[in-house]
Amino acid sequence: MLYRETGQYKTSYSADQAMFPILQDRVGLVLILIVAFVGVPMVATQYTYTGILIPFLILALAAIGLNLLTGYCGQVSLGTGGFMAVGAYAAYNLVIRVPDINILLAIFLGGGISALVGVLFGLPSLRIKGFYLAVATLAAQFFLDWLFIRIKWFSNYAPNANAPDLVIFGVSFSSPLERYLFVLTIVCFMALLAKNLVRSRVGRAWMAVRDMDIAAEIIGIRLLHTKLLAFAVSSFYCGVAGALWAFVHLGAWEPLTFDVNRSFQVLFMVIIGGLGSILGSILGAAFIFAIPILINQVPATFGMPISTALAAHLEGMIFGSLIIFFLIAEPHGFARLWQIGKEKLRLWPFPH
Amino acid sequence: MTSSGRVIGDTLLKIENITLSFGGVRALSDVSFDVRKGEIRAIIGPNGAGKSSMLNCINGFYHPQKGQITYKGTVRQQMRPHEAAAQGIARTFQNIALFKGMSTLDNIMSGRLLKMKRGFFWQALYWGPAEREELEHREAVEKIIDFLEIQAIRKMPVGKLPYGLQKRVELGRALAAEPDLLLLDEPMAGMNVEEKEDMCRFILDVNDQFGTTIALIEHDMGVVMDLSDRVVVLEYGQKIADGTPDEVRSNQKVIDAYLGVPH
Numbered sequence: 001m002l003y004r005e006t007g008q009y010k011t012s013y014s015a016d017q018a019m020f021p022i023l024q025d026r027v028g029l030v031l032i033l034i035v036a037f038v039g040v041p042m043v044a045t046q047y048t049y050t051g052i053l054i055p056f057l058i059l060a061l062a063a064i065g066l067n068l069l070t071g072y073c074g075q076v077s078l079g080t081g082g083f084m085a086v087g088a089y090a091a092y093n094l095v096i097r098v099p100d101i102n103i104l105l106a107i108f109l110g111g112g113i114s115a116l117v118g119v120l121f122g123l124p125s126l127r128i129k130g131f132y133l134a135v136a137t138l139a140a141q142f143f144l145d146w147l148f149i150r151i152k153w154f155s156n157y158a159p160n161a162n163a164p165d166l167v168i169f170g171v172s173f174s175s176p177l178e179r180y181l182f183v184l185t186i187v188c189f190m191a192l193l194a195k196n197l198v199r200s201r202v203g204r205a206w207m208a209v210r211d212m213d214i215a216a217e218i219i220g221i222r223l224l225h226t227k228l229l230a231f232a233v234s235s236f237y238c239g240v241a242g243a244l245w246a247f248v249h250l251g252a253w254e255p256l257t258f259d260v261n262r263s264f265q266v267l268f269m270v271i272i273g274g275l276g277s278i279l280g281s282i283l284g285a286a287f288i289f290a291i292p293i294l295i296n297q298v299p300a301t302f303g304m305p306i307s308t309a310l311a312a313h314l315e316g317m318i319f320g321s322l323i324i325f326f327l328i329a330e331p332h333g334f335a336r337l338w339q340i341g342k343e344k345l346r347l348w349p350f351p352h
Numbered sequence: 353m354t355s356s357g358r359v360i361g362d363t364l365l366k367i368e369n370i371t372l373s374f375g376g377v378r379a380l381s382d383v384s385f386d387v388r389k390g391e392i393r394a395i396i397g398p399n400g401a402g403k404s405s406m407l408n409c410i411n412g413f414y415h416p417q418k419g420q421i422t423y424k425g426t427v428r429q430q431m432r433p434h435e436a437a438a439q440g441i442a443r444t445f446q447n448i449a450l451f452k453g454m455s456t457l458d459n460i461m462s463g464r465l466l467k468m469k470r471g472f473f474w475q476a477l478y479w480g481p482a483e484r485e486e487l488e489h490r491e492a493v494e495k496i497i498d499f500l501e502i503q504a505i506r507k508m509p510v511g512k513l514p515y516g517l518q519k520r521v522e523l524g525r526a527l528a529a530e531p532d533l534l535l536l537d538e539p540m541a542g543m544n545v546e547e548k549e550d551m552c553r554f555i556l557d558v559n560d561q562f563g564t565t566i567a568l569i570e571h572d573m574g575v576v577m578d579l580s581d582r583v584v585v586l587e588y589g590q591k592i593a594d595g596t597p598d599e600v601r602s603n604q605k606v607i608d609a610y611l612g613v614p615h
Contacts, residue, residue: 013490014483196478200486201468204454208462211451218411218449219529220437220466229472276453 003345019195036184041177049176050249052289057183058244060285063269064194064278065237070267071275072198073230074210075125079118079137080238080266082144085258087114087239088161088246089154095164096156104168107243114239115232117144122231126224141260148255160254163247179248186244190237195278197233206230207276238266268319272326274335283334291318360581361389363422364565365410365533370419372405372589379405380416383591385584387533392559393567394580398609401586403569404446407535410567411443412436424532438466442531444522446538446569452511456502456521459510460493463528496524500554516547523554527562534558536568540575548572552579577601585609 003024010016020026044053066080091110094101121140125133148154155161166173166182173182197203205226208216213223246253265288273284295311295318306314326333365387372380380402387393395403408414410421412431420427423439442463451459468489474482497503500520505513510521519539526534539555540548552575558564570576576583577597585593585606592605600606 013487013494017486017490019478193476197472197476200475200478200482201465201470202472202475204458204462205465207454207458208451208465211453212449214413215445215449215451217433218437218443219463219525220434222434 003342005346017199019199033188036188037181041181044177044180046176049180052293053180054176054183054249055245056285056289057180057187058241058249059266059269059288060282061187061190061244062238062241062266063273063281063285064191065234065241066266067270067273067275067278067281068194068198068206068237069230069234071270071277071280072203072210073206073227073234075122075227075230076130076134077137077234078134078260078263078267079121079140079144081258081260081262082141083114083118083235083238084242084245084262085144085148085255086117086235087111087242088253088258089148090114090239091243092161092163092246093154093156102168103164103166103247107240107247110243111236111239114242115236118231118235118238119228122228125227125231138260138263141263145255145259148258155255160252161246162252163250166247173248183244183248186240190240191278191282194237198278202229210276268323271323272333274333275331277332277335279338280333280335283338287334288319291315358390358560359563360391363387364389364424365567366422367406367410368420368422370406370409370416370421372402372409372414372416378589380409380586380589382419383586383589384419385591385594387565387567389565390559390563391565391581392555392579393565394576394583395567395569395586396571396573396576396583397586400588402589403586404537405589406586407443407537407567407569410436410533411441411535437529440529440532441535442526442529442533443535444519444526444537444539446541448515448518448522450510450518450522450525453509455507456510456513456524457493457497457506459521460496460524460528461489463525464489464493466529493528496527499527499557500524501550516543516550519543519547519551520554523551523558527558527564530562531564534564534566536566536570538569538571540570540572548575555579 003022005022008023010021015021020029040048040053062080062084065083066077069075069077087107087110089110090113091106094106094109095103098106121137124136128136166179173179198206205216205221206229208219208221209223209226209230216226217223242258245257250257269284269288270281271284272287273282274280292311292315295306295314299306330336363386367386368384370380370383371378383402383406395406397403405414409416412433412435415430420429422428423441451462454462468485470482470485474480478486497506500523502517502520502524505517505521510518513521523536523539526536536555540551543551555566555568556579559566568580570579580597582595583593583597583600584591585600585603587605587609592609593600593603595603
């Protein structure tokens with residue numbers, strides 16, 4: 001009843017091919033954007049920005065990147081952290097070595113360099129698949145970790161790399177609110193581009209390779225070309241996310257922030273949120289940031305505050321069991337649950 | 353739809369002395385035949401006769417050790433499947449090879465990938481020319497959907513469709529490429545009578561309306577004899593007969609191959 005499509009006639013293919021063909025979805029999207037851009041700034045505290053919202057948005061961007069590669073093109077990657085590191089260090093080196101470079105440009109060029117590195121490590125994907133490819137990308141992760149720890153040139157011979165002040169076109173993004181809006185704008189824009197990609201020719205080619213590579217070749221898809229494009233785009237997203245993580249979220253960072261744990265964290269987001277769904281990437285990231293807050297807040301509201309150690313253990317246990325649950329019960333994650341919910345809402349609360 | 357304007361033209365595809373072996377196993381030995389423009393050509397034979405291997409040679413999955421394949425007047429030696437697709441060869445598979453995670457519409461749209469020219473960045477923006485191109489192809493795909501009578505399952509993921517419909521969607525994906533040569537590997541395997549009749553009708557209509565040349569493998573003799581203009585019979589990787597359905601039907605070697613010979 002709430003989600004009834006009856007009476008919404010589509011009279012052109014253009015309306016049918018729209019990103020959100022159903023009115024309720026469009027209204028919902030506008031509401032979410034209003035909440036994100038206007039509502040949140042009215043209520044959020046410093047901590048909400050720096051501790052939750054900014055890292056959530058940045059990792060959601062990385063999750064979109066990984067989802068393009070793993071969820072859409074079917075190439076498992078454990079190198080997300082490494083590609084984020086490439087983006088961060090590339091942007092950093094551009095800023096300190098190129099005089100007067102625009103920081104926004106540096107961030108996106110960092111993503112571009114990360115895309116090139118992604119293509120390089122994607123080359124084995126023509127020959128190896130599944131687990132073996134995962135291990136190959138894991139090797140990329142460890143190699144990139146090593147590179148940024150051992151070769152001091154990348155961090156300009158300092159133990160920590162320090163991000164420059166965020167001043168873009170004369171506008172300074174220094175307060176948490178400004179940084180939040182900065183990240184939010186980039187993430188919304190890039191999520192839109194990702195959504196466009198996956199519903200057009202490129203996305204169909206990726207999904208074809210994922211679902212059946214032999215048939216994909218038959219209809220004229222060049223496998224290597226398509227897979228490498230997926231690696232490039234995915235690494236671009238991860239690289240931009242890495243640069244944002246370093247410049248906007250952390251400010252000063254060491255290579256360990258992009259270690260293999262980061263890769264796993266983003267992979268969990270994608271699995272829990274839903275493989276092959278842009279919305280799922282964002283839901284997965286939101287979930288991973290929401291759980292620790294719930295674990296801390298819920299028992300406290302019932303008058304049973306728990307220690308931080310216990311909270312951390314609980315977190316691990318809940319994540320672990322949820323991942324197993326999703327792999328068994330719903331490989332398409334939250335995104336699919338959301339879809340099923342919408343289908344139910346077409347009738348609810350009436351039985352027919 | 354009566355078969356009105358059917359014109360059988362010159363040779364489109366010429367197979368000469370093809371020999372293909374995997375290690376010590378000889379899948380095809382010294383097979384030659386041709387396919388003329390606009391005809392329906394059947395390849396039949398008992399299991400393991402090398403029929404699917406023959407199709408795989410034609411569209412570039414296998415590379416025969418000996419012999420040559422001439423397509424549209426040019427000899428080709430080694431060819432990748434995507435190059436064959438670019439030259440207008442489309443096919444369906446014996447065991448359905450659809451993209452199970454995608455909807456019927458997306459599956460058929462993917463058949464037109466080669467026809468979509470707009471670059472990557474236009475597609476990311478999904479604006480202006482990229483959107484127009486997408487809609488043009490959507491229109492072409494809708495015509496195929498109408499032709500195959502699968503309007504109702506447009507938005508359904510193909511993994512959930514019954515077998516007969518999946519076969520139909522796969523044919524749709526091959527047709528979306530507007531091929532010059534359509535290879536059908538057992539298009540009617542595992543179907544009931546009604547589904548077979550539908551499929552026969554589609555094959556005849558494709559041939560008749562679009563003038564598409566079709567080479568098909570099929571086990572149902574009734575279907576083969578009714579549909580095809582000429583039949584080539586393979587057994588143990590060798591050609592044992594070639595001709596019109598009537599000629600083949602009365603050929604002693606073919607009868608022996610199918611019914612067995614007393615020893």
